[in-house]
Amino acid sequence: MNQLTHLNAQGEARMVDVSDKKITQRTAAACASVTMQANTLNMIVEGGHPKGDVLATARIAGIMAAKRTSELIPLCHPLMLSKVEVELQPDAQLPGIRIHATCKLAGQTGVEMEALTAASVAALTVYDMCKAVDKRMVIGNTYVEEKTGGKSGDWTYASLQSDTQQLAGLQINFFAELREQLGVDNLSLELDDFSGSTLGDLLTHLKSQKQQWHNHLSSPNLLMAVNQQMAKPSQTLKEGDEVAFFPPVTGG
Structure with missing residues (x-):
């Protein structure tokens, strides 16, 4: 796990200064899905929805949303996107709509958030247009599929999953002001290095x-996460987990 760049040493939120970064070609692709009843999907595919073309409307909404990401996500930079592409594919196996969004630019920061915003808003638009006929729709599976360019290099979701599975032991990270206080950024431990198998047991050991x-x-305000999800002391740990400790996040 890398450092949380949107927090300073005091745990305060900040916009990252990218002025010293090189301008490179950057792309990101994200996906989402809307699961629905089969007859709802058929209505969309056959063009029988009284509100009009659901897929075309959702596609435009996703493109518009990508261009306004910095207005929706507080710490994102305004970006001059050179490409936004949103694809909506009906899938009878879900049943529902699979959404893929791709964003591209030549710039100093990545476009993962723009791709995620495009996919998310496209999914929300499908939901909004169809909620009157299907109240049990579910939006899910929203994540970055792949990213290219920038200091962190190229990666895909599948490759990250493979890397995580190969990790042994626990990867422990300390963030923001806490890492300054403890004098360490991260460390590795085996589960048998301490008594017990929960996050609370690990904290007691540390x-x-x-x-x-x-x-x-x-x-009492210490925050904890396991695999980038907020967690409580009772959470059970397993080999390969990434554990993070950080102070409360404050505005600034």
Whole structure:
């Protein structure tokens, strides 16, 4: 897990300064899906919806949303996108609509959020247009499929999944002000290095290492995450998990 660049050493939210980054070609592709009843999907495909062409409307909504991402996500930079493409594919196996969004530019920061925003708003538009006839639709499977360009290089969702499966032990990361207080960014542990198998057990083990660690990790407001999802001390850990500790996030 990389550092949380949108937090400073005090845990305050900030917009990242990208002025020193090189201008490179960057692309990102994201996906989402809307699961619905089969007769709802048939109505969309056959063009029988009273509101009009659902897929065309959702496609335009996704493109428009990508261009306005910085107005929707507080810490995103306004970007001059050179390409936004949104594809909506009916899938009888879901049944529902699969959505793929691709964004591209030559710039100093990535376009993952623009692609995610395009896919998400396209899905929301499908939901909005069809909610009167199908109240049980489900929006899901929203994630970045692949990314190219920039300092972190190229990657795909599938390759990241493979890398995670190959990790042994626990990968532990400390963020923002906490890493300054503890004097360490990250460390690795095996599950059998401490007694128990929960996040709380791991925290107890870490606090026992040094008095300084005990002081800073004993805050009742300490935030914890496992595999980039907020977690409670009772959560069970397994080999390959990424664990993160960080102070409360404040505005700024």
